[in-house]
Amino acid sequence: MAIYTKEEARQVMEKALSFSTADACVVTMNGSESGNIRYARNTVSTAGHRSNQTLVVQSSYGKKSGVATIDEFDDVSLEKVVRRAEELAKLSPENPEFMEPLGPQTYEESKTYSEATANITPEYRAKVASSSIEPASQQDVTAAGFLNDSIGFNAMLNSRGLFAYNKSTSANFTVTMRTNDGTGSGWVTRDYNDVSKFDGAEASKIAIDKAILSREAKAIEPGKYTVILEPAASIGLLQNMFGAFNARTADEGRSFMSKEGGGTKLGEKIVDERINVWSDPQHPDVPTSTWDGSGQPLKKMKWIENGVVKNLSYSRYWAKEKGVDPVPFPSNGIMEGGDASLEDLIKSTRKGILVTRLWYIRNVDPQTLLYTGLTRDGTFYIENGKIKHPVKNFRFNESPIIMLNNLETLGKQVRINGNLIPYMKIRDFTFTSLSDAV
DSSP states (O other), X not given: OOOOOHHHHHHHHHHHHHTOOSSEEEEEXXXXXXXXXXXXXXXXXXXXXXXXXXEEEEEEETTEEEEEEESOOSHHHHHHHHHHHHHHHHHSOOOTTOOOOOXXXXXXXXXXXXXXXXXXXXXXXXXXXXXXXXXXXXXXXXXXXXXXXXXXXXXXXXXXXXXXXXXXXXXXXXXXXXXXXXXXXXXXXXXXXXXXXXXXXXXXXXXXXXXXXXXXXXXXXXXXXXXXXXXXXXXXXXXXXXXXXXXXXXXXXXXXXXXXXXXXXXXXXXXXTTOOEEXXXXXSSSOOOSBOTTSOBOOOEXXXXXXXXOOOBBXXXXXXXXXXXOBOOOSSOXXXXXXXOHHHHXXXXXXXXXXXXXXXXXXXXXXXXXXXXXXXXXXXXXXXXXXXXXXXEEEEEEOHHHHHHSEEEEEEEXXXXXXXXXXXXXXXXXXXEEEXXX
């Protein structure tokens, strides 16, 4: 087993640390047990189990550091990896941004572990695959999906007395449904720490229904449209925006958060006042570890409040340079939603487009956060509060900042890729050309 308890992990890392002769030493350790099932063409193609464990040593002499990794934890191997890290450190140039390891910290207990997920069996995975394949084959649709579940731990110990440990579970599912005539496609993704919240049959039905509904899509002219973005459509743009909340890139004039002439947009209103974004490792729907890779404690943090930038993230080095306290990067993104369901948003739309998913997103201009990409797996024209017909996919050029300034309605939140993102209705979303891809 690659899963070590808190005490077992500590004993291994203390043994490794006992071999250190460096000025500073940081030992990190992680392990995971995971299982998966994959299916395509309405048939299971592979199923498997993986077990991994790793120990990493970073040794430092002054500002010179070396790193070595090993997956064997006997005493001889532990001493060997420490000596290798020290050897590399002595050969390395000085790092001008080196930071001494943190001392002991206090962490809140995380909520990332679920017994139900840890106990998933091969039979459960087969049942999930069956809940996709059987209804698809009965409706002239072909299913292709993947379920991966895991239990894992992360731990850290350093020469200044810091110790951190976290155990977590996850279950991730994606499925694509294609109609057998090749003209319709539907897609769904689900991710949870607690698999008891997951319903494979429900997710698969959504993808099947979209595939059937999207057959024989019609071409309409590109342009600016009112759009309803499902969370899987907006998350790619929003995650790029979350990444811009970086004090260093803003201070150095390299990001959207940079102001002309110097300074940052901290304290400025950048989006609609209904937009509130925060991170919270203790949120019950999207829990994360309560410490980051450097050992800093993670707490609830506001990033946008009523459309105003409230905080930027500061690495320990950049915080020291600027004379402020470090602000760790967020471990999740939570955007406040409203009460409207997807059906409510459709009913309230006179003319618009429903977008299931955006993909192949690429950066066009980091200063304006302008991105381009394509719709995929179910794009539909709405007229007088109803889905009228499927439409061919579009290429878009859009910025999440412009998008969030053109907000019409916030819908209910949905977990997507470890974040909580609402359905949104946006006006004047820019589609630039058509795509023949289904």
